[in-house]
Amino acid sequence: MNRLATTIAFALLTAPLHAEGLAPSLSDWGGAGLMLNPTARMMPEGTATGGVTLVGSLHRHLFAGAQLLPWLEVTARDTMYPNWWGLSDPGLDVKVRLLREGPWWPAVAVGGRDVTGSGYDLPGKGRFAGEYVVLSRRFWNLDASLGLGWGRFAGGGGVVNPLGGRFAHDRDPNDPRSRGPRAWFTGREIAPFGGVEWHTPLRGLSLKLEYSGDGMRAERQDDPTFVRGLPVNVGLAYRPWPWLDIGAGVEQGKRAVLRLAVALALKDVPAARPLPPPGVGPRPEGRPATSEEVLGDARAAGLPARGAVVTRERAVLWLDTDDEDTGDFVPARILGRAARVLADGAPAEIEALTVVTGAQGLDGIAVTLQRRELERALRRRGSAEEILRTARVEPASAEGPPPPGRAVWRFTLRPTLEQSLFEQGVPYASRTYTDAALSVAPWRGLVIGGGVRINLASSVALLDTQALPAEQPVRSDLALYTARVAGIEHLHASWLASPAPGLHTRLSVGHFEEMFGGFGAEALYQPPTARWAAGLDLNRVWKRPAWDAWRVDGLDGHTTGHLSLYWESDGAARTAVLRLGRYLGGDWGGTAELAHRFDNGVRLSAQMTWTEGPDGGQSRIGGRLDQGIALVVPIGERPWLPDGGALEVATRTLGRDAGQRLRTPLPLYETLVPAGYGRLAGTWSRLLD
Incomplete structure (x- = not known):
């Protein structure tokens, strides 16, 4: 041998x-x-x-x-x-x-x-x-x-x-x-x-x-x-x-x-087909389009346009980027189509076409393209790479805030299957539910959101957590929440702002998730063209009783917060995250996350958390580790479903008390990624699609 x-x-x-x-x-x-x-x-x-x-x-x-x-x-x-x-x-x-x-x-x-x-x-x-x-x-x-x-x-x-x-x-x-x-x-x-x-x-x-x-x-x-x-x-x-x-x-x-x-x-998962690209005619010789007309043309082309300013001196279009809302997960294609709308309506003498990205009132970047280079490329005498050579990227604040616009409404559905393969007493446990969420931004920066969770099926009552119930459970009482048919999953008000280039903040109050409600704050710093970011969140929350979806238990308070470091690959297709801080059970530790997002919007991620366990020792249920793999697939355009939303299938620990992070509304990094430079640069070759 x-x-x-x-x-x-x-x-x-x-x-x-x-x-x-x-x-x-x-x-x-x-x-x-x-x-x-x-x-x-x-x-x-x-x-x-x-x-x-x-x-x-x-x-x-x-x-x-x-x-x-x-x-x-x-x-x-x-x-x-x-x-x-x-x-x-x-x-x-x-x-x-x-x-x-x-x-x-x-x-x-x-x-x-x-x-x-x-x-x-x-x-x-x-x-x-x-x-x-x-x-x-x-x-x-x-x-x-x-x-x-x-x-x-x-x-x-x-x-x-x-x-x-x-x-x-x-x-x-x-x-x-x-x-x-x-x-x-x-x-x-x-x-x-x-x-x-x-x-x-x-x-x-x-x-x-x-x-x-x-x-x-x-x-x-x-x-x-x-x-x-x-x-x-x-x-x-x-x-x-x-x-x-x-x-x-x-x-x-x-x-x-x-x-x-x-x-x-x-x-290879099929993505929703975007609308045909808007046409670009000869430069207008008579009266150019007004700002309102350009804004209307952008929305007719399926773009998430928030405002437009078109004068004899400048042509600017503001986008409120949201992947699940637009159904388009290629930022460069969105940018290219916005530039086409501007090129078709701006006065003949305008050469600089500026598209400003943002999300939920946060500033992204301002990208200025040369109109002549865009027109040459559309006549097949140039390319996206040649447009990039003359493009200019600046913080969105360089163009100022968009003009006042109408309120932005969003409705999403998220059918979810969560399954556990991590329990010794139960080889397989799962829960299936659907979240229906509605949010409105009455003016820039303020977001009010609410959602209903409809529980469809669950076997989490069989988990090991029921054999040794904790005196002060964090999530080991999950079976109580899955037993109800429907309940308020979240109901919050959040104020988001970008007080300085690269600095973004969020203040939130309300019911953040199925089990916890309270108030919290988050700050994120990411230079406009950087591949890294650093964030800090602090929250004071209380347990929401399973039998009463509206109130919180004032005697069961939790202080939690994390310092988070983010690193993007070229094009922001892959993101690594390291978090260090205090979890809901009072335990201290860290979380490592890795996510990969594809041009069709599909997201694959994994995370692992290690903590000292509640009360400074070994967790009573499941040990000190919390881990999982998640797959998120956009719903896309279906005749019987709204445009926004996604289907999620996750294999993760369920009903654990150690290493449990709060699921906050509108986390800054995830909110800003569609409006950032990384994913735009990574998809630039599709600018003319």
Whole structure:
């Protein structure tokens, strides 16, 4: 076996690349891989996965995953298995690609299963925890992988742990120290694993053969009569359609495996079709259009126009950008169409066309385009890149406030499915509801909003939180709120302003969310063209009783607030957020978030929170971690639904008391992103669409 592994490793490291573009398939555990074994492969960026795997009478894996970045895979998983306590084993699985495959080297990835190790300290918890390093390389239609595993991946043993020292202690599945960050890459022994996936000539069908180092030590401890079987697994994967992944096979020569999963490429989700672009005629020789006429033309073209000023000296159009309201998620296209409206109506002598962005009364940026460059591009004698060379970007305050306009009304629907795969006592729990929200901005800066939540179905009463009720619950009494058919989800008044370039503020009062109401303030600083931002929010809120949607419990007050740091990728398609502060339970800690938004408006995000737990110690329910993956898809234009709104499917912890953030109305960063420079710059190539 060692000679075979050495031969495979030499081939992986030295043979040239012969095949590209073969789509990876899912493993039985939900991430890209073979069967039991992971590989260094990644799904296409922006892929959301979910499914179930049945492994004989032994295991049932429920999973939901996200390929948030080209090199980062995150999978939420809950595994059910026969045990004395009737509990499942939830875990968060993560894989990071360290090196992309090249002409003369393999892809390299490192990862782990159940990397957080959160949950009850019971025997067997963390039995699936393990870490690995794996190499993958393609040879024509054959994809080979070879790796070294720790923990669960090394149950078969075979090689002394080369890390030594504190890493070399025994990793007993019945010991709580065998899971979580303190157990990473520990164990007396490690084990090799590997295999191949052959992509057959039949489109979408591949065959898998692997050697596994999993010795199933935990199962043998539970049942002395348990027999592991052969360390070899064989199976197939079939994709009849790009979004459906079916797997079948035999593990260890004795257990049949069946996997059914979906893998959605979110960037390919159809977006709502925008209206045809407005036409641009010859420069007017007689009476040019008035400001009111230009404003009317902009609204007729589907633009979120707030005001216009067209004179012999200037041509300016103000937009109140809101993605879900307009249904257009390409800021450059909105900008280009606004410039077309100005070019069609402005006096002939005007050369500078200025479009000012904003959101809910906050200042965005002012972009000035040269009319001549726009006209050349529309006659196919120029391009968006040439327009950019002569464009000028300034803070929106450079053009002053827009002229007084009419009140802005918005109505949105948000059907939502929240599901949990993170409880040991309940493998799967969920709630389904729809939020119907109405807001009005009677004048610039003031927003009054309210929403009704209609609960459709819920099984959260089965959660572990009901077994050990907390004396002062934060969200562990969630079942009381899902039991009512409908209630006031939020009702607030907010004042938003931009007192200085790059500085934005919000003051809010009212019922902020389903469980809490009070008052709060937020400030955000982001220079107009910067890729970073810093914010601070402070709130004093009280619990809203489940049986009375209007009042708050004056004896159950909470002070919460966070310092938030934001970092955008080029084009603001991806955003990373780090928050540090005090949570609703009085616990202190931090939250890391990562979000990816596509041009069709689909948003994929993940977050993880670690705190000290309420009362300064381990949380009574679920541990100190709060985590989740969320997928938001715009509703778009439907004949039976309003234009605004979105559909959300989220896999997250439900009913926890630790690490709970307040869901504030109109968070500044999220409100401003559609009006900011980052996303505009990232979509500039579509200026002329």
